[in-house]
Amino acid sequence: MKAKISVKNLHKSFGHKVVLDGVDIDIAEGESLVVIGGSGTGKSVLIKCIQGIITPDEGSIRINGKESVGVKKKDAEELYSKMGMLFQGGALFDSLTVWENVAFGLIENKKMSRKQAKQEAIKYLRQVGLSEDVADLSPSELSGGMQKRVGLARAIATNPEIIFFDEPTTGLDPIMADVINDLIINSVKKIGASALTITHDMASARKIADRIAMLYKGKIVWQGSVKELDTTDNPYVRQFVQGSSQGPIKVEI
Amino acid sequence: MFKYIEKFLRGLGKPLISFVSRLGKLTIFIGRTLYNCVTPPFYFKLLVKQMIDIGFYSLPVVALTTVFAGMVIALQTNAGFSSYGAESAVAQVVLIAVTRELAPVFSGLMVAGRIGAAMAAELGTMRVTEQIDALSTLSTNPFKYLVTPRMLAAILVLPLLVLIGDIIGILGGYTVAIYQLEYNAANYINTTINELQMIDIYTGIIKGAVFGAIIALMGCYNGYESKGGAQGVGNATTNAVVSSSILILICNYIITGMIFTK
Ligand SMILES: Nc1ncnc2c1ncn2[C@@H]1O[C@H](COP(=O)(O)OP(=O)(O)O)[C@@H](O)[C@H]1O
Ligand SMILES: [Mg+2]
Numbered sequence: 001m002k003a004k005i006s007v008k009n010l011h012k013s014f015g016h017k018v019v020l021d022g023v024d025i026d027i028a029e030g031e032s033l034v035v036i037g038g039s040g041t042g043k044s045v046l047i048k049c050i051q052g053i054i055t056p057d058e059g060s061i062r063i064n065g066k067e068s069v070g071v072k073k074k075d076a077e078e079l080y081s082k083m084g085m086l087f088q089g090g091a092l093f094d095s096l097t098v099w100e101n102v103a104f105g106l107i108e109n110k111k112m113s114r115k116q117a118k119q120e121a122i123k124y125l126r127q128v129g130l131s132e133d134v135a136d137l138s139p140s141e142l143s144g145g146m147q148k149r150v151g152l153a154r155a156i157a158t159n160p161e162i163i164f165f166d167e168p169t170t171g172l173d174p175i176m177a178d179v180i181n182d183l184i185i186n187s188v189k190k191i192g193a194s195a196l197t198i199t200h201d202m203a204s205a206r207k208i209a210d211r212i213a214m215l216y217k218g219k220i221v222w223q224g225s226v227k228e229l230d231t232t233d234n235p236y237v238r239q240f241v242q243g244s245s246q247g248p249i250k251v252e253i
Numbered sequence: 254m255f256k257y258i259e260k261f262l263r264g265l266g267k268p269l270i271s272f273v274s275r276l277g278k279l280t281i282f283i284g285r286t287l288y289n290c291v292t293p294p295f296y297f298k299l300l301v302k303q304m305i306d307i308g309f310y311s312l313p314v315v316a317l318t319t320v321f322a323g324m325v326i327a328l329q330t331n332a333g334f335s336s337y338g339a340e341s342a343v344a345q346v347v348l349i350a351v352t353r354e355l356a357p358v359f360s361g362l363m364v365a366g367r368i369g370a371a372m373a374a375e376l377g378t379m380r381v382t383e384q385i386d387a388l389s390t391l392s393t394n395p396f397k398y399l400v401t402p403r404m405l406a407a408i409l410v411l412p413l414l415v416l417i418g419d420i421i422g423i424l425g426g427y428t429v430a431i432y433q434l435e436y437n438a439a440n441y442i443n444t445t446i447n448e449l450q451m452i453d454i455y456t457g458i459i460k461g462a463v464f465g466a467i468i469a470l471m472g473c474y475n476g477y478e479s480k481g482g483a484q485g486v487g488n489a490t491t492n493a494v495v496s497s498s499i500l501i502l503i504c505n506y507i508i509t510g511m512i513f514t515k
Binding site for chain 1: 375378379382383384386387388389390391392393
């Protein structure tokens, strides 16, 4: 299968702190990859490197076969414009209304008229289970789960080929988390995108993943299917899946 | 002995390195701002919104501070010059003090407190809640969307505020001179008009533009580069106001020196 994204030997440090220490990972076309790992292991840094928000120190990231590290900004922008992202905290623009958030990419980049963009935004809001009534509210008037939905609507509104989900279920109750999982599965399928999700919620990972990889100490220490997750004898994965404090993973206090 | 020297150098080194690195970051930020101010796309709607925020809504505080500045200068000049020619001296001193120094400095300081703080808080919040990253993922250059309109608006609007401050400050002096000190109104107005020079007006315009740039730069830089949650945003806000206020006073002295020392 053709690789949509191919990450090779990716390094990133902040000062003396090494966060990514040679990450190798591929995402196939139309595949949903989930990267699991503890808090602060650099999962968010990894997807921000892929999206060009953080510049890696070393390594290669190919998107649709084209190199994005170390190339001119203009050339890379073309690649980044095919991506959408749902942020950990929603990251909705609080100076704009809900529909303006969803329609942001349509108005600013696809130069759609405001009237038409609002219609589109409402369509996407419906798709994530929100009614037209919320369109004119401010994001701060919504609950956490609703904000995640609006963030999802904004991420899919530009019809991206690759979508990133940064801890989509963190901070939600289990039922709302499952609703978001379903929405992610459906919306990714609907637009036929490849997806990269990072999470430490194992229930969510099992549900949305075609394949799972584990990030530990700046490297991918394991990857395999959801089935293999329970049969592997990799000690890191076993400890993480069981949620045990005993094992090779040491929590830095 | 060497231990003490080593300790001393270490103590010196850390703040020095952090100072130099901050200076470097600020220089890069200024470069990016200049570059993005002259390359498309431009967001005119955002520019207009910022101009209204910075200009229109700052009018009350600028008017209040400059009117009292003009009034107090009139009183002091009258007290100091009471024995000889106080009447023409008051009009002249009010004119010079208000247009060259007080209106620019008070407008600058007031806007620094109002707008510089708001810029740092807004951009800082957008940074720590990942809204700035979200702009990037929607193929929008956050620098052009957030920093450029604020910078241009501040540079354009502050000179206007200073000119309005000039008029209101002079009116303040006039009110005290006429109604409290009971000078002749016609003489006072004549002196003011005769003594008014172009240099009074453009000094205020130059200072306004420079102070506007300082306020927007410090507000945006501290906000844009802030990290570490709510506390980081708080620090950014404080830093923005303190640094821009100090820079305004220093630059005010330098500009006056450049224009008025022959
Ligand atoms: N912009 C940054 N500057 C400095 N350190 C950072 C930055 N972004 C992330 N880090 C550090 O990198 C590490 C990994 O962060 P992150 O990727 O957010 O972890 P997580 O796996 O929980 O998403 C953390 O220790 C964090 O402090
Ligand atoms: Mg994270």
